[in-house]
Amino acid sequence: MTKYQLIFCLIVLLASEQSKAADPPNVLFIAVDDLRPELACYGKQHIHSPNIDRLAASGVLFERAYCMVPTCGASRASLMTGIRPTRNRFVSYQTVAQKDAPGITTMNTQFKKNGYFTASLGKVFHHASDSAEGWSEPAWRTKGVQWYQRPENHELHTRRQKEGGRSRGPAWESADVSDDAYADGLIAKRAVADLQRLNDRQEPFFLAVGFLKPHLPFIAPKKYWDLYDHEKIQLPDNYHAPKNAPKQSIHSSGEMRAYAAIPAKGPVSEETARNLIHGYYACVSYADAQIGKILDELDRLEISDNTIVVLWGDHGWNLGEHTLWCKHSCYETSMQIPLIVRAPGIIGAQRRTHLVETIDLYPSLCELAGLPSPMHLEGRSLAELMKSPTADWKDAAVGRFKDGDTIRTESFRFTEYTDKKGKLVSRMLYAHSDDPNENVNISESRKTLALKLTSELHEEMGRDKK
Numbered sequence: 001m002t003k004y005q006l007i008f009c010l011i012v013l014l015a016s017e018q019s020k021a022a023d024p025p026n027v028l029f030i031a032v033d034d035l036r037p038e039l040a041c042y043g044k045q046h047i048h049s050p051n052i053d054r055l056a057a058s059g060v061l062f063e064r065a066y067c068m069v070p071t072c073g074a075s076r077a078s079l080m081t082g083i084r085p086t087r088n089r090f091v092s093y094q095t096v097a098q099k100d101a102p103g104i105t106t107m108n109t110q111f112k113k114n115g116y117f118t119a120s121l122g123k124v125f126h127h128a129s130d131s132a133e134g135w136s137e138p139a140w141r142t143k144g145v146q147w148y149q150r151p152e153n154h155e156l157h158t159r160r161q162k163e164g165g166r167s168r169g170p171a172w173e174s175a176d177v178s179d180d181a182y183a184d185g186l187i188a189k190r191a192v193a194d195l196q197r198l199n200d201r202q203e204p205f206f207l208a209v210g211f212l213k214p215h216l217p218f219i220a221p222k223k224y225w226d227l228y229d230h231e232k233i234q235l236p237d238n239y240h241a242p243k244n245a246p247k248q249s250i251h252s253s254g255e256m257r258a259y260a261a262i263p264a265k266g267p268v269s270e271e272t273a274r275n276l277i278h279g280y281y282a283c284v285s286y287a288d289a290q291i292g293k294i295l296d297e298l299d300r301l302e303i304s305d306n307t308i309v310v311l312w313g314d315h316g317w318n319l320g321e322h323t324l325w326c327k328h329s330c331y332e333t334s335m336q337i338p339l340i341v342r343a344p345g346i347i348g349a350q351r352r353t354h355l356v357e358t359i360d361l362y363p364s365l366c367e368l369a370g371l372p373s374p375m376h377l378e379g380r381s382l383a384e385l386m387k388s389p390t391a392d393w394k395d396a397a398v399g400r401f402k403d404g405d406t407i408r409t410e411s412f413r414f415t416e417y418t419d420k421k422g423k424l425v426s427r428m429l430y431a432h433s434d435d436p437n438e439n440v441n442i443s444e445s446r447k448t449l450a451l452k453l454t455s456e457l458h459e460e461m462g463r464d465k466k
Helices: 003-022 050-058 072-081 107-113 151-162 183-199 270-300 358-369 383-387 447-461
Strands: 026-032 060-066 117-122 168-170 172-175 205-211 218-221 307-313 336-342 350-357 397-401 404-408 412-418 424-431
Touching (some): 026 358, 050 270, 060 397, 072 358, 107 117, 107 205, 117 183, 151 168, 172 270, 183 205, 183 270, 205 270, 270 307, 336 358, 350 383, 350 397, 358 383, 404 447
Parallel strands (some): 026 307, 117 205
Antiparallel strands (some): 060 336, 307 336, 404 412, 412 424
16 A cells, blocks of 8 residues: 555545544433332342443433423423423323423424434333324334233233223233243334434434333243342331321322232232332343343444433332332332433443433433524533533422422422412421431421422422412
8 A cells, every 4th residue: 555545544534533423423212111210220239230230330320310290191291391390281191292282392303303313112202192293203112012921811901901990910920931022022122123224324313212111010021030039028118108298198009009919998918019019120120131132232333432322210119118109299209210321422430419300301412412402491401410510500309290399409308289279288398318218297397498498399390379
């Protein structure tokens, strides 16, 4: 090779590298239904979550991230629109973003408008048809997949479904089957194939992948159940209502009551509680394994370095704390979520203890991808906070569920319950410095603090109450 040929090759190589560096980053947006931050990377070493842990080891983990509404549809609608819930907006698990927030540009739509190929797999919005114009192709979900793989469970589920109402099969299942026997395995398989397909396109991609587990019923292949010793699983220490807790804060765990062998009311047996907790853990590990397959494919395609990866839970989940199962409360266990973001150019293996809200994700991804942020957004971009733990940041996270509005500050969680006219009905206050599990409501003994937090809550929620 002559000197001139060598110089030419170097120029071409340099131009190629510069072009790659200038390419807009892809986005892999992973949602996990009902995932609470009970993961090894969050200090819960009893959980087998190696793939989420390795994502945390290469990204920024937010230790105190919170949803806006602890129920599926409402939480996702708020996150995808970037605006806060109100008493009449983003209320139920059946929420449709385009109906509750007409005219608002959703996150996927913003990326599509700015040159991205956008695709949705599994459960991203609660309804596959929600904000359909924001996807470059129809949102994809699995079809014809049985909930249960054990014949007796499938037969029971089918019979109970025919009886009407929301009657379902067992609340858990351990079957000796492959990952692909259940929906999440098929979602991961489709995501791997789509990564290959989208990588061949000219435009960058925004691929949203929504896994169903660990949502009820707790069904997962037997090998994930086998990761946990059933005899070592214990009920939470606070398997009781908090002292002086308002009645509005405790619900009957109605979502769980639809399943076979779960009593219509009252506490479940200790063995049932153990099975529920065991099943939840197994489903977390099952979902983790599917996430690992997608991360592996990113690496195999050599596009990890130019792909923003976000992993988030739509809300927390209760595993018997305060006698509660499922979500649907203003307690920390319902509001707190796992959140990990990995982005090109930002040092990984970092943690942030700042108070973060899910409405912060929309402006964050816009900034990290170099897109303009719509004017309607009510969250703040996490980009600077990801770069520096000393970045200026807000000092509260707020949310709501039904008649309760709640605020989390550095040391306290305060919630007020009001009637339809806005009149105060009850309130609760927990000091996380000495009561992190929220076992003693001190709103009456700390009235001055409760009033101060009431004012902060109203200001953060954008309400002017007297």
